[in-house]
Amino acid sequence: MKKTLLRLSFGIFLSFATLHAAQKFDAETGLIIAPGFEDVKTNCTVCHSAKFITLQKGDRDSWLSMIRWMQKTQGLWKFEPKLEDTILTYLSTNYPPTKASRRPNLKLTALPPNPYSK
Numbered sequence: 686m687k688k689t690l691l692r693l694s695f696g697i698f699l700s701f702a703t704l705h706a707a708q709k710f711d712a713e714t715g716l717i718i719a720p721g722f723e724d725v726k727t728n729c730t731v732c733h734s735a736k737f738i739t740l741q742k743g744d745r746d747s748w749l750s751m752i753r754w755m756q757k758t759q760g761l762w763k764f765e766p767k768l769e770d771t772i773l774t775y776l777s778t779n780y781p782p783t784k785a786s787r788r789p790n791l792k793l794t795a796l797p798p799n800p801y802s803k
């Protein structure tokens with residue numbers, strides 16, 4: 686019994702420890718350390734701060750469209766398909782869209798009168 690308890694609490698301790706370890710951040714860039722992190726750090730912090738990434742959220746498609754936009758207009762180079770896949774997986778896994786990134790609009794009744802409406 687005592688042994689079981691001991692094992693159980695050690696198990697709980699371990700899962701907390703791994704949970705805690707699950708999100709590590711790169712001290713230099715603030716990027717989450719996860720698979721693909723090295724590739725993103727190498728390719729995506731050349732022209733601008735990684736804050737552009739860590740403050741951004743998006744699914745795979747929206748990350749891809751940001752990359753395409755930079756490639757078309759900002760001189761970002763093309764990636765090999767495998768590297769692009771790694772980068773997109775990293776970005777959409779670690780910086781996914783959140784349900785509410787902004788508060789909902791106020792109700793009309795909570796607003797002052799609109800001075801422009803007659």
Ligand code: HEC
Pocket residue numbers: 725728729730731732733737738741751752755759760761762772776
């Ligand atoms: C060749 C230079 C260059 C590289 C490399 C580069 N970017 Fe950018 N990126 C830019 C420029 C320029 C902007 C626009 C800056 C501005 O708005 O003033 C930008 C903007 C962004 C934005 C902000 C978009 C927005 O609308 O808020 C994000 C996010 C971003 N980049 C992510 C990335 C990611 C991810 C990578 C790696 C795949 C990357 N960047 C690599 C040049 C680059």
